[in-house]
Amino acid sequence: MHKKLIIAGGGTGGHIFPAIAIANALQRKDPSIQILFVGAKGKMEMEKVPQAGYAIEGLDIAGFNRSSLIKNIALPFKLVKSFFQVRKIFKAFRPDAVIGVGGYSTFPVLKYAQSKRIPTFIHESNSFAGKANILLGKNATKVFTATDGMEKFFPADRILITGNPVRQSIATMNISRETALQYFSLSPDKITVLVVGGSLGARSVNEAVAAHVDELLKAGLQLIWQTGKTLSKEAMEIAVAHKEIWANEFITEMQYAYAAADIIMARAGAMTVAEICVAQKPVIFVPYPFATEDHQTVNALQLVNKGAAWLVKDEAAKDTAIGKVIELAKDEATRKYMSGVLATLSVTDADERVANEILKTI
Ligand SMILES: CC(=O)N[C@H]1[C@@H](OP(=O)(O)OP(=O)(O)OC[C@H]2O[C@@H](n3ccc(=O)[nH]c3=O)[C@H](O)[C@@H]2O)O[C@H](CO)[C@@H](O)[C@@H]1O
Numbered sequence: 475m476h477k478k479l480i481i482a483g484g485g486t487g488g489h490i491f492p493a494i495a496i497a498n499a500l501q502r503k504d505p506s507i508q509i510l511f512v513g514a515k516g517k518m519e520m521e522k523v524p525q526a527g528y529a530i531e532g533l534d535i536a537g538f539n540r541s542s543l544i545k546n547i548a549l550p551f552k553l554v555k556s557f558f559q560v561r562k563i564f565k566a567f568r569p570d571a572v573i574g575v576g577g578y579s580t581f582p583v584l585k586y587a588q589s590k591r592i593p594t595f596i597h598e599s600n601s602f603a604g605k606a607n608i609l610l611g612k613n614a615t616k617v618f619t620a621t622d623g624m625e626k627f628f629p630a631d632r633i634l635i636t637g638n639p640v641r642q643s644i645a646t647m648n649i650s651r652e653t654a655l656q657y658f659s660l661s662p663d664k665i666t667v668l669v670v671g672g673s674l675g676a677r678s679v680n681e682a683v684a685a686h687v688d689e690l691l692k693a694g695l696q697l698i699w700q701t702g703k704t705l706s707k708e709a710m711e712i713a714v715a716h717k718e719i720w721a722n723e724f725i726t727e728m729q730y731a732y733a734a735a736d737i738i739m740a741r742a743g744a745m746t747v748a749e750i751c752v753a754q755k756p757v758i759f760v761p762y763p764f765a766t767e768d769h770q771t772v773n774a775l776q777l778v779n780k781g782a783a784w785l786v787k788d789e790a791a792k793d794t795a796i797g798k799v800i801e802l803a804k805d806e807a808t809r810k811y812m813s814g815v816l817a818t819l820s821v822t823d824a825d826e827r828v829a830n831e832i833l834k835t836i
Contacts, residue, residue, distance in 0.1 A: 477506070477507045477508070477836055478507075478508045478509075478510070478567060478568060478570050479500065479572070480510050480563075480564075480571075480573070481510075481572075482511070482512045482573070482575070482584060483513070483575035483576050483577040484513040484514060484519030484520075484523075484579060485514065485517050485577035486518060487518065487522070487672070487743075487745065488672070488673060488745045488746075489519075490523065490577075491522075492639040492640075492825075493575040494522070494528070495825040496573065496639050496825055496832075497528055499639070499828065500829045500832065500833070503829050503830070509529075510563075512531050512579050513532050513533070513579050514532060514536070514577070514578040515532035518673065520532050531559075531563050533578070533579050535556040535579060535582060536549060557586070560586045564586060569587070569592060570593070571615075572592060573596075573832065574595070576606075576607065580596075580606060581606040584610045584614075594610065594614045594615060595614060595616050595617075595828075595832055596610055597619075597639070599620050599744035600744045600769050601623065601624070601769065602767045602772065603624065603626075603628065608627050611627065611628040611632065614632055616633075616831055617629075617632045617634070618634055618635075618636045618828050619634070620636075620744060636827040636831075637748065637821030638745055639824040640748050640821070640822060643729045644729045644732060644752055644753065645825075646822070647753075649729060649733040650733070651734060654734035655734045658720040658730070658731075659717075660696050660698070660718070664696040664718065665695050665696070666697070666698060666734050667803075668698045668732070668734065668737070668739070669697065669699045670731070670738065670739075670740045670741070670746065673702075673724075675700065675704050675706070676702065676704075676741050676762065679739065679741065679760050679791060680705040680709060682791045682795040683697070683709075684709065686797075687712055690796055690800065693800045693804075695800070695803055697718060697719045697720070698725075699719060699720065699721040700731070701723055702723060706722075728749070732749065732752075733753075737756050737757070737758070737802055738753075738755050739760065741759070741760060741762050742761040742770040743765075747759075747776075747777065750783075751782075751816050751819040753816075755813065756783075756802060756808070756809040756812040757777070757782075757783045757784070758786055758795065758798050758799060758802065759773075759774035759777070759778070759785050760786050760791045761774045763788045763789070780815050780819070781811060781812065781815055782812050782819065783812065783816075786798055
């Protein structure tokens with residue numbers, strides 16, 4: 475019998491891309507396996523998962539809106555509706571196991587699976603677990619984590635430290651700097667700065683670039699700028715005006731961006747951090763300050779404390795971040811040192827380890 479697995483979650487790239495990496499590893503190990511994703515309607519996974527070649531069902535579920543209470547009126551109805559949707563999906567697909575990667579759809583799908591005694595697995599990419607995962611962890615078969623110290627949130631005997639599953643295209647990337655720069659129509663003779671605001675973009679990072687772009691170019695640097703949807707029109711206008719800048723809302727082929735970069739300025743989402751360790755590129759983090767328990771700062775500090783990265787606080791980003799980039803560009807010794815430390819932190823087989831463990835159990 476072919477094994478059937480549901481992968482539930484999404485909302486942001488930080489949940490979607492490790493999920494796809496796990497799916498690909500499962501499929502490599504057992505090509506007969508059938509995988510169905512379950513996400514939330516209107517969210518990023520509904521586009522990115524089919525692009526990766528997998529089927530996805532979208533639930534009507536939505537998150538609790540903290541800024542506008544009135545927008546939560548429909549929430550109980552959506553929750554009930556999504557419960558029936560989950561039941562229908564399970565009746566039709568009959569999964570042997572379910573993997574939760576975080577994001578809106580994880581909770582209803584894993585909760586339902588646990589009520590039917592179907593084995594569930596959780597992947598927690600951050601060093602901090604949210605309430606939903608903590609609840610689900612009590613009845614999960616295994617919880618895969620990126621770091622140690624997660625016994626605060628999950629039963630110790632279920633935890634397996636695997637690291638975060640970086641996509642194969644990045645984990646095994648073998649692209650020369652020149653080829654990568656050609657991809658962005660940039661020069662091989664200039665130091666290249668990659669700016670990434672996480673999967674959704676980062677306003678303060680964009681504002682920092684927009685305010686100081688002239689200094690950046692005057693210092694002889696060139697720029698690959700992932701803008702997200704905030705400020706992208708202005709970014710495009712700036713990019714069009716300068717041949718040293720490539721800008722876009724989203725970079726689909728991130729392996730080219732990592733291969734082209736000499737310096738990275740980025741948010742400190744868990745997957746971005748894991749990928750930068752794999753790419754071994756010197757980095758300045760501007761953590762998103764409103765992430766739960768300020769976990770992006772925690773993520774960043776793990777590297778900063780080892781000398782592998784610098785940190786600029788979000789509130790200081792507009793004034794100081796580009797100055798720091800220029801300082802790092804002039805400091806080849808520090809860049810080399812950072813790359814060396816990052817290499818020791820690189821994990822490239824987390825996807826395989828998660829897949830092995832799941833296949834062993836089902
Ligand atoms: C604001 C917020 O709460 N962000 C959270 C979210 O971030 P976010 O979704 O930004 O997540 P990460 O930084 O972990 O990962 C981003 C992923 O998107 C990819 N990517 C990004 C930009 C792009 O143009 N192209 C592209 O492919 C990256 O390569 C990476 O695989 O999930 C992370 C993992 O749970 C958390 O640590 C972050 O705190």
